[in-house]
Amino acid sequence: MGTLVIWINQALVFGSVIMLGAIGETISEKAGNMNLGTPGIMCVGAAFGMIGAHGYENSVESPNALLCIVIALSCAFLAAAIMGAIYSFFVVSLRVNQNVVGLVITIFGVGVAKFFTKLCIKTTTGNIRARFAAGVFGKKIPWLSDSLGIASDILFSYGFMFYVTIVVAVLVTLFLSKTRVGLNLRAVGENPPTADAAGINVSKYKYLATCIGAGITGCAGIYCVLDFKDGGWATADIADIESYGWLAVALVIFSMWKTVNLIWGSYLFGFFYWAYQYLPSMIGISISTDLAQTLPYIITIIVLIVISLSKRKENQGPASLGLTYFREDR
Amino acid sequence: MEPKVAVLMKGISKSFGGVVANKNVDLEIRHGEILSVLGENGSGKTTLMNMLSGIYYPDKGQIFIDGKEVNIPSPKAAFELGIGMIHQHFKLVDVFSAAENIALGCNEKGRYSIAKISEKIKNICDKYGFDIDPAQKVYNMSISQKQTLEIVKVLYRGSKVLILDEPTAVLTPQEAKRLFNVLVNMKHDGKAIVIITHKLQEVLSVSDRVSILRKGEYIGTVNTKDATELSLTEMMVGKRVELDIERPVPQDPVERLRVRNLTCVNPDGRKILNDVSFTAYGGEILGIAGISGCGQKELLESIAGLQTVEEGGHIEYYPKGGTEKEELIGKTPVQIRRLGVSLSFVPEDRLGMGLVGSMGMAENMMLKNYSDGTSFFTETKKPRELAEKIMKELEVVTPGVDTPVRRLSGGNVQKVLVGREIASSPTVLMTAYAVRGLDINTSYTIYRLLNEQKKKGVAVIYVGEDLDVLLALCDRILVLCAGRVSGILDGRTATKEEIGLLMTNTKSVLEEDVQE
Numbered sequence: 001m002g003t004l005v006i007w008i009n010q011a012l013v014f015g016s017v018i019m020l021g022a023i024g025e026t027i028s029e030k031a032g033n034m035n036l037g038t039p040g041i042m043c044v045g046a047a048f049g050m051i052g053a054h055g056y057e058n059s060v061e062s063p064n065a066l067l068c069i070v071i072a073l074s075c076a077f078l079a080a081a082i083m084g085a086i087y088s089f090f091v092v093s094l095r096v097n098q099n100v101v102g103l104v105i106t107i108f109g110v111g112v113a114k115f116f117t118k119l120c121i122k123t124t125t126g127n128i129r130a131r132f133a134a135g136v137f138g139k140k141i142p143w144l145s146d147s148l149g150i151a152s153d154i155l156f157s158y159g160f161m162f163y164v165t166i167v168v169a170v171l172v173t174l175f176l177s178k179t180r181v182g183l184n185l186r187a188v189g190e191n192p193p194t195a196d197a198a199g200i201n202v203s204k205y206k207y208l209a210t211c212i213g214a215g216i217t218g219c220a221g222i223y224c225v226l227d228f229k230d231g232g233w234a235t236a237d238i239a240d241i242e243s244y245g246w247l248a249v250a251l252v253i254f255s256m257w258k259t260v261n262l263i264w265g266s267y268l269f270g271f272f273y274w275a276y277q278y279l280p281s282m283i284g285i286s287i288s289t290d291l292a293q294t295l296p297y298i299i300t301i302i303v304l305i306v307i308s309l310s311k312r313k314e315n316q317g318p319a320s321l322g323l324t325y326f327r328e329d330r
Numbered sequence: 331m332e333p334k335v336a337v338l339m340k341g342i343s344k345s346f347g348g349v350v351a352n353k354n355v356d357l358e359i360r361h362g363e364i365l366s367v368l369g370e371n372g373s374g375k376t377t378l379m380n381m382l383s384g385i386y387y388p389d390k391g392q393i394f395i396d397g398k399e400v401n402i403p404s405p406k407a408a409f410e411l412g413i414g415m416i417h418q419h420f421k422l423v424d425v426f427s428a429a430e431n432i433a434l435g436c437n438e439k440g441r442y443s444i445a446k447i448s449e450k451i452k453n454i455c456d457k458y459g460f461d462i463d464p465a466q467k468v469y470n471m472s473i474s475q476k477q478t479l480e481i482v483k484v485l486y487r488g489s490k491v492l493i494l495d496e497p498t499a500v501l502t503p504q505e506a507k508r509l510f511n512v513l514v515n516m517k518h519d520g521k522a523i524v525i526i527t528h529k530l531q532e533v534l535s536v537s538d539r540v541s542i543l544r545k546g547e548y549i550g551t552v553n554t555k556d557a558t559e560l561s562l563t564e565m566m567v568g569k570r571v572e573l574d575i576e577r578p579v580p581q582d583p584v585e586r587l588r589v590r591n592l593t594c595v596n597p598d599g600r601k602i603l604n605d606v607s608f609t610a611y612g613g614e615i616l617g618i619a620g621i622s623g624c625g626q627k628e629l630l631e632s633i634a635g636l637q638t639v640e641e642g643g644h645i646e647y648y649p650k651g652g653t654e655k656e657e658l659i660g661k662t663p664v665q666i667r668r669l670g671v672s673l674s675f676v677p678e679d680r681l682g683m684g685l686v687g688s689m690g691m692a693e694n695m696m697l698k699n700y701s702d703g704t705s706f707f708t709e710t711k712k713p714r715e716l717a718e719k720i721m722k723e724l725e726v727v728t729p730g731v732d733t734p735v736r737r738l739s740g741g742n743v744q745k746v747l748v749g750r751e752i753a754s755s756p757t758v759l760m761t762a763y764a765v766r767g768l769d770i771n772t773s774y775t776i777y778r779l780l781n782e783q784k785k786k787g788v789a790v791i792y793v794g795e796d797l798d799v800l801l802a803l804c805d806r807i808l809v810l811c812a813g814r815v816s817g818i819l820d821g822r823t824a825t826k827e828e829i830g831l832l833m834t835n836t837k838s839v840l841e842e843d844v845q846e
Contacts, residue, residue, distance in 0.1 A: 180433065180442040187423050187434050194421035197385065198435030199406030313425045313469050327385065 005153050007278040011270030013158060014244075016165045017224045019266035021248030023165075023172055024217030026259050028084070029252060030176060031209035032189035033091060034322040036102025038217055039245025040109020041083045043238050045218020046225045047113035049076030050233050051120045053133035053226065065136045072133055072222050080218020083109055084211040092206045095324040106242070113238050121233070134231025137161060137223070161223045166263060168216070173259045185209055189318030192325035202325055220248070247273065250300040256307060256315045269296040334361040335397070336491050336522035337382065337413070342391035344377055346737075351377040355391070355548040357541055359491060364513060364523045366533040366554075368566055369543035373769075375526045376418070378543070379493045383415035384408035406435070414484030415493040420476045422468045429464035432483045454485050458515050474505040481512070492516065493524040498532060510536045528566075528769060530559045542566055563770065575777050575802040577821075578785060583611035585648050586789035587633070587671075587758055588655075592643035594628050594813075602628045603639075604813040610758065612650075615780060615790040617804030617821060619797065619829050625813040626793045630760045633791075634673040635663040647671065650757050650787075667698075672756035684747050687736030691717040691728065691746055694735055698754060720749035724775055741772055752779050759783055762793040777803055797829055809833055 021042055028035040035041075052075030057063045083105060090101040121128055137159045140146075144156040176182040187195040188205045196202050224241055225233060251269055255261035276292035279285045307315050337359040344352045352374040359365055369375045380386045382393065384405040393400055395411050402408050408415070422431050429448045440446075448464035455462050460478050468476060477497065484492055494513075498506040513523055513536060527533060533540050533554065540557060542549040542565040549565050587610040594603035603625045610616045620626055631637040633645055635658065645658040647669060658666055685694050695713035717731040724745040728738050735743055748764050761780070765773040780803070784790050794800045800807055804821040809832040816832040 178442070180437070183426075183430060183433060183442070184435060187426070190423045190425060191421070194423055195435065197383070197405045197415070197417070197421040199404065199409050200435045201404075201406070313467075319424065 003278055003282055005150070007271070007274065007282075008154055009157060010274050010277075012267055013162060013228050013270075014273065015266035015268070015270030016158070016162045017220050017228050018244055018248045018251055018269060019169060019262045020161075020165045020220035020223060021217045021245060022251040022255065022262050022266065023169055023259055024080075024213040024215065024220065025248055025252045026213070026255070026257060026262070027172065027185075027216065028210045028213035029257060029321055030185055030189045030318055031206045031213075032192060032318055032320045032323065032325070033088070033206055033210045034098045034102065035084070035087055035105075035210060035213065036099055036249065037083060037087050037105025037109060037214075038102075038249050039242040040106035040112075041080045041214045041217045042109075042221035042224070042245040042248070043113035043241050044083050044109045045076035045080040045215075045221030046238070046241050047117045047221075048079035049073065049218070049222025050117060050128075050130060050225055051075065053130045053222070054121050054128065054233075057130060057132040063132050065139075068133050068136050072137075072226060073219050076218040076222035077215040080221070081211045081215035083112075083218075084214025085207070087214070088207045088210045091210075091324065092203050095326060098322050098324065106245070110238055110242055113241075114235060117233065117235075128233040130226060130231040130233070133226050137226035138230065159227045161227055165223075169259050169263050176259065186318070189320060192320055192323075193327075196325075196327055202327075206325075217245075217248070247296055250297055253317070254296075254300045254303050256303070257317050268299075272296050272299065333363065335359070336361045336395070338394040338397075339378070339382065340392045340394070342378065342381060342388045342393070344374075344381060344386060344389050350546050352381075352388075352543075353546045355543065355546075357548070358551070359522045359524055360539075361490070361522045362517055362520045363539065364517050364525065364537045366537035366540045367524060367526045367543065368528065368530075368533055368540050368562060369769075373543040373566075374546040375543055376495055377546075379415060379495065379524065379526055382408065382491075383413055383493060385415075409435075409487055409489070412488065412490040413493070414487060414489030414491065416477065416480040416484060416495065416497065418495040420480055422476055422479065424469040425467065427465050427467055428462055428471075428479050428482075431468060431479060432464075432486050436487060450486065451482060454482055458485070458512055458519075460512065474501055477501070477509070485516075489521075491522045491524070493526070495526045496528075497525060498527070506532075530562055533557075533562065534559065566770075575774070575799065576781055577803060577805070578781065580611065580614040580784070580805055581787075583613045584787075586610055586612045587648070588644075588646045589629075589633070590644040590646070592629070592632060592645065593640040594625070594632055594637055594643075595640060596628075602813050603632065606643075606810075606813070606815050608808055608815060608818060610789045610791055612757065612787045612789045613784060614805040615784050615792055615803060615821075617800040617807040618791065618793040618810060619800050619807055620810035620833055624810045624833075626762060626810060628813075629810070630673055630762055630791070630793065633658065633666075633671060633758075633760065635661055635666040636673075647758070667754075670755075670757035671760070672751050672754050672758065673760045673762075684750075685735050685743065688734045690730070690732035690734060691721065691726070692731045694746060695720075695750055695753075698750060716750070716753055717746075720746060720753065724749050724772070741769060745772060745775075748776055748779070752783060756783075756788060758789045758791070760791040760793075763795060764792070765794070765796075765799070773799075800829070801825075 021038060025035060025038045049072045053068060053072040056068055056071045087101055087105050090096045091098050139159055141156050145152050148156065176186060184195065184200045185205055187198065188200060188202050192202045221241055224244060225231065225237065229237060247269060251262065251266055255265045272295035273293055275295065276287060276289045335358055339355065339357040342352055342355045355378055357378065367375045367379065377386060381388045382402065384402045384407050387403060393402060400411060402411065423434065429444050429451060432451060433447050451462060451464045460482055462478055462482055471479065497509060501509065517523055525537065534557065537554050539551055539553055540562060541551040544566060590607050592603055592606040593601060596602040606629060618626055628637055632639050639659060643659065646655045647658050648655050649669060656669060686697065692714040695716045696708060714731060720726060721728065721731060726742045726745050728742060735746060748761060751759065751761065764776050780790050780792060792804060801821060801824060807819045807821050807824060807829060808815060809817045809829055811833055819828060
């Protein structure tokens with residue numbers, strides 16, 4: 001039982017991280033920008049968020065929890081949004097192939113993350129840890145987290161970002177389906193000439209959606225470091241975050257581009273991703289780590305097959321996803 | 331009373347790359363009037379209107395709306411000025427409902443509510459006589475419904491100037507008639523309406539004035555009541571067009587293709603072809619008539635080997651010089667091509683089937699014969715020569731044979747497609763909608779080419795939309811109705827009414843199905 005609860009806890013926090021990443025990617029993809037730079041952007045968000053959080057708590061006597069959150073998240077958001085702007089500049093303004101730019105952004109982002117953390121965070125011990133920020137991000141809800149027995153263990157033993165992420169997913173779902181701007185955004189990703197003819201500024205929507213989406217993805221990066229990784233930072237972590245970024249990209253497909261599906265899909269991914277740690281002790285099955293961690297990708301492939309078999313257009317991705325739009329193209 | 335001028339365009343010029351689309355065009359659009367903009371394909375009608383609706387920006391010239399000079403940098407600006415355009419390719423989002431499509435980009439004050447928008451749509455529909463379900467998804471709509479939605483969309487935004495780009499190209503005659511009734515209703519409501527077209531009957535029956543463009547230049551404007559089909563044609567093409575299509579008597583026709591009991595089921599399980607039997611002879615043109623979507627495409631694709639057909643059907647081919655018949659069912663498209671059965675299908679979007687948009691003419695020629703020759707390298711000289719020949723003979727307007735074909739105008743793309751099929755010197759030549767959207771001159775060139783093939787003894791199967799053309803060109807006319815052959819008529823003696831009756835004979839066909 002105890003192992004199962006630990007597994008659930010890990011799956012949920014991990015799922016929450018990639019959910020936030022996937023929310024950002026979904027917003028971008030809804031505008032027709034297939035941002036494969038997501039892994040790199042998550043790394044950049046993690047790095048700059050860490051620079052901000054670490055810098056803040058080491059420069060003041062008694063750090064303030066709220067300020068710590070604001071600094072960490074806004075550093076991550078801004079740095080990631082700049083990456084999104086670079087992506088948009090190439091894809092929207094220069095009309096370069098989206099896949100090429102996306103992969104370049106990922107490679108570039110990983111490099112930027114490594115370089116700037118080494119440059120900005122000086123350490124004598126070799127261990128970098130944002131102790132205070134990790135405490136703030138990992139702080140559980142008082143009372144709820146310890147007095148409801150098993151419910152506390154499963155539902156309430158997480159930091160605030162866990163709940164924020166669910167709220168963001170719900171808000172983005174409502175935004176996309178119930179607001180005028182959301183409708184316009186979906187139209188841009190489905191059929192840009194139509195959106196253009198309807199008087200929507202396609203480039204503006206694409207830029208904004210991608211930058212805001214990238215910013216949210218960046219927040220997933222710092223969330224990962226300060227909560228899931230408990231504030232620790234080593235160069236090896238960047239490779240981890242990068243692979244989580246790919247998982248977020250896969251999760252968007254798994255959710256069939258519906259943010260509401262991310263809420264359960266991400267946790268499912270978390271379960272599968274960490275199954276290798278718990279399966280041996282729980283039911284005595286032991287499989288290779290690398291093989292086990294491909295499970296989320298395998299179910300994504302299955303989902304893709306199901307999507308392509310079903311004729312329902314609503315389940316498919318935005319129709320113009322991955323395509324560049326040029327008004328006077330004939 | 332002076333007519334109220336809604337829009338005045340003065341000295342408009344626009345070019346794409348080296349190709350001039352519009353040169354010094356003037357145009358006047360008035361309230362409470364229907365104006366036809368008439369011109370051949372590639373004459374710049376759509377480009378001109380696109381500049382009014384903000385899709386393109388003119389290189390030169392002025393636009394006045396209600397007397398004031400304006401600048402229309404974007405479609406949004408056009409909307410704000412009360413200009414709405416219904417494009418030939420509908421600008422609708424497939425996965426959205428009718429109401430969502432209408433709400434799109436429409437920045438009304440107040441809360442966004444689909445219920446409220448649906449209510450307003452209903453009011454517009456009642457006022458002008460449309461029929462639309464606001465909750466229906468666009469991908470479930472028929473073409474005519476989509477067009478209605480487009481018009482309602484424009485009206486919803488309170489546009490005073492409506493521009494329709496070839497509105498009847500995709501409609502059945504009945505649907506077209508209904509559309510014209512609605513247009514007249516809107517005209518009486520004081521709207522200014524522009525229809526871009528190249529169909530003379532439409533111009534004469536519905537519009538008040540006609541402005542004519544030729545090769546991007548403005549020729550003139552006449553009142554419809556003073557115009558005749560002949561005078562308009564002269565203005566449009568600049569030279570008198572031979573209105574009679576040549577039809578030589580078939581010289582000793584030989585059996586080339588015999589189709590027996592062909593049945594074809596579409597993915598939804600509906601019989602798209604039902605027990606079709608006919609024979610095609612070399613040296614004659616067999617026309618196929620029918621309302622679009624009655625199985626014309628599937629019939630040709632079955633013969634070309636692109637469709638799976640039900641058991642029990644036969645497609646027998648009698649090769650030239652041989653006595654042995656060949657069964658085409660079960661052969662691959664390549665094998666069928668090698669036997670000399672050629673298909674040129676011109677789809678609605680023209681580039682969809684048969685041509686690669688980003689390749690030049692020469693490379694597109696190569697698509698059909700890349701496997702010829704024995705060398706490891708592809709043969710490039712012959713396709714290039716062929717492309718140059720087609721370019722010259724069919725007067726394809728392009729900067730060169732290496733220019734990507736998607737940059738050519740629709741009519742020119744079609745010339746490339748049909749020209750290539752004819753060049754492969756087949757024994758059975760199937761063309762579908764070969765003149766769809768083509769101007770008169772080019773259409774005649776195509777008819778001439780088909781007749782040349784016929785004289786050579788080729789069995790030509792011509793699927794067409796225009797009954798007049800079918801009656802003037804074809805030796806026999808097969809009429810398809812809901813997947814069945816409802817009759818085969820002699821092209822020399824048949825009348826339009828006869829064909830029309832057979833085409834719309836769906837009721838008896840459906841009743842037969844029920845009885846089965």
